[in-house]
């Protein structure tokens with residue numbers, strides 16, 4: 001009987017795409033993949049360093065795995081494993097820890113599967129991690145996360161990602177186009193381009209060989225992909241040519257997620273971000289001028305060291321003034337080995353959480369206003385396979401979330417709907433042009 005492997009992924013879309021790729025290596029080596037709560041012979045936990053309490057979460061997942069399968073071999077990989085291999089090796093039940101470069105050779109490292117009292121560590125310094133390993137996720141065939149870039153050469157003072165993932169590096173356009181073509185041939189309708197800093201796409205072996213815009217142009221030519229979504233792009237790298245191209249593309253959807261982090265130039269400087277807020281405003285205005293229906297998501301951090309109440313209100317008012325659609329709010333927390341953690345002016349926890357609450361309310365308001373602006377329009381919805389209380393969900397190209405009564409025939413299908421109204425729960429009711437009724441939320 002084949003050995004069984006199960007996975008647990010913490011963190012971002014990049015981690016999900018890499019877990020999928022590691023999973024395919026196990027399948028090629030003759031393993032069967034089972035659900036985490038099934039009895040597996042091997043558990044692979046892909047960790048994140050950005051998550052709060054990474055250590056606590058990792059311990060919890062290890063404990064959970066051993067509850068299902070007490071003799072299983074437990075391997076921990078990912079950003080946190082690169083940053084804190086020794087600490088992870090101390091967690092009871094962990095058998096092996098693999099660093100950023102080693103995680104893609106996991107099959108070579110896993111051979112004996114014998115548990116011992118001491119965990120084995122395979123780990124090299126991050127500046128030796130130069131290889132780009134292509135990855136993409138496979139889920140329910142609706143949407144695939146395709147990794148096009150890894151690492152980051154920026155030095156934002158709050159961020160541990162460059163320490164955990166190393167320098168910026170990418171695949172070749174030819175390889176990525178081939179992967180996207182294969183993904184499309186497998187019936188997947190939407191590809192989400194992922195990376196750490198995807199606007200910086202094109203660096204190989206330390207030198208620039210391509211640009212993200214050229215990748216966008218090449219991917220747009222691929223027959224068979226219905227939708228391509230750019231997951232997140234730094235404002236200073238979101239050029240006019242990219243915005244103009246997306247505006248006339250049939251495949252790239254009108255949805256941008258652009259990290260702002262702060263609306264105060266003083267704080268942006270302390271964060272060592274590579275733009276001022278005026279540039280951000282210009283980007284939003286350019287997008288909206290060409291694509292008034294475009295969805296724009298914004299990342300923002302509250303409680304960065306030195307952020308006074310006035311600085312926060314600056315951020316709040318700035319975001320409020322922008323025609324954006326939703327926020328992802330992060331409450332700043334000190335990360336070891338970052339410059340920000342040494343800065344003066346730590347913001348008390350209560351203020352951090354008050355500011356977070358204010359921005360969450362602003363996000364709801366912005367989302368509602370965006371949904372309202374879309375009411376009455378017709379939109380294509382790609383329905384997904386999840387079922388919740390008899391409903392299934394889907395997204396329009398511009399990221400309006402729709403729900404409708406579950407119909408298995410709609411899974412992974414694109415249907416045209418009319419967006420009708422927003423329900424009291426913040427959902428928008430829509431009529432499906434094909435006949436049935438749906439809700440958006």
Ligand code: SF4
Pocket residue numbers: 152153154155156159160161162196197234
């Ligand atoms: S751009 Fe800044 S925040 Fe984003 S990964 Fe790079 S260093 Fe971190």
